[in-house]
Amino acid sequence: MQHTHMDRKVKPWMKLDNAALIYPATMNRSWTALFRVSATLTEPIDEDILEVAQKRTLRRLPLFSFQLKRGLFWFYLERSDGAPKIQQDVGNPCVRMRFQDNDGFGFRIRYYQNRIAVEFFHVLTDGTGGLIFLQTLVAEYLRLRYGAEIPRSGRVLDCTEPPRPEEAEDSFAVHSGTITQSRREVKAYHISGTDEPDGFIHIITGSMDADRVLQKSREKGVSVTEYLTAVLILAADAIQRRYVSRPDRLRPIKICVPINLRKIFPSETLRNFSNYVNPGIDPRLGVYTFDETLNIVHHFMAMEVTKKLLNVKITTNVHTERNPMLRAMPLFIKNTAMRLAYSQVGDAITSTSLSNLGVTELPAEMAAHVRRMDFILGPLADNRVCAAALTYNGRLRISFTRTIREPLLEREFFTRLVKLGIPVKIESNQRN
């Protein structure tokens, strides 16, 4: 294919960003680090139009058409022309991605009835980047399908414009400093249960009135994410206390809460640019009330989510990547070393994850066609349950992803919300 002038501006290959390095090293035959954002429209999806919209979106966002390749020392991303085939959706979203079945691409678009869903391999982007891709794709689809005149902005990109270099920036490298700290933390409690023999991924989505949750959070003087995190901590705590009888054997309950670094550091990248904080409690010290937990989470977030401390975390990761010893290791040894490190400081130090993409607002011309939006995390490497939240059109939807049979955490979490005075509506992908 002949590259246009606009295409030639895009690099033929690029290094993985700092956060992406761990994902290819830890992926295996049955697991890939994925997440999914979806938009449900008012009318059924037309596959042919969606395919054209995908091509136009990829021309504006060529970053997403890069494919993962294996070098001698590192994985890297190689530019590819073309686009993956549009697929019918399946009953187990975020099931591992087989690159050979996906034409080598690190994302796939799946549709079902009125819904367009995009599943991304975390190597390409994070939730914010993924949401911008989805919004641009849907805007392009609506333009082609209904002739909708949608004003373009930083969240809904104009596909007639060329890609901007700052969108492909590795912002971790740009914002790393000099001071580092240990990543080591105490290992946390993990929810366990019965494996699904066929690896089925359970999704349970709870939908609630966003204003109601906001009002409840305001009453307690905390943010919505902090409020939900505190409920999740207490839900996991209740489960642990049910199964562990001796108080000295209780493990800390910690929730991994991703932080969008674009809100703290100036960056317009569409690649990964997020970090994590792990608020939690130590149940050995006694039973925590809801107010105590809220207080801990609120102040922990206030202390940890600061430009200075996040800079130290970024620097620690970037320094590891720049370590001459690590760089000189052949990839297969590096992968083993990274897997070993991940087993110590990855999922092991948290009980579950709660990723809140916040409130999504669309231009009125677009919102008229988009009924709902969802965000789902793919299964994690070690933790068997995780949660993701997104607010759109006045509804906050929290989706739990689970790889064990028992819906322990979801039940404990949603029933607690009901007891707190927040009505919840549940839907799932359960098999009849």
Add this chain to the structure above:
Amino acid sequence: MSYCVNCGVELQKSEPRCPLCGTEVINPAEPRDETAARPYPHHVERLDRRIDRRYIASFLSLLLLIPLFTAMFCDLLFNGRLTWSFYVFGGELLFFTWFLLPMIVPGLGRYAHIGLDGAACGTLLFLVQIMTKGDWLLLLGLPITALATMCAEFFVWLTAPYCRLPILIRFSFGLTAAALVVVGIEFFIGLYQQVIGWPRWSMFVLIPCLVLASSLLLLNRRARLKEELRRRFYL
């Protein structure tokens, strides 16, 4: 709209039962709509099964029969009876017991596996003795194999998660056990050569190991020193 009587949550029309507790939805005022749109399609993408180690190990075990039968056939063809093919049999038995058996019978337990590993070693040595017409098996080969097996069993116990001994004591016991094995080897060599006396060369291993083991035992009693070591050797 239907609510779960157990969980108090509202349920989407497509849910046949509460996804949180499994309670069936029975609402006489609003019977379940079978045609209600499901949030996800019925079709499920099949996940590759994990590598079936048991199957692969069983298959490799069968493959091992090919070189064994070939060796036996050649042996019979050239010598008229089974001679050197016993080595092939012993070697393959050892390989099977050490590497394939743990995958074929994963529930057997570590102690049983190590015991079987020792037995396979003993069998190989027995075959070697028959072939070489030696007399070293009972006095030298089998006792040393048994000693090494017991030591390995002890190490497994020391490293097991249920072993409640402090780490320094475990290291101390491990060192002592390793030193005693070396002394045992010298003793059995002496027994075989009919020169039984005080241990000589094994003392070069025993004494440093015992000194180190006693130091570790002493260290274990000094809480502050132990804490200091933990801090200095923190990984």
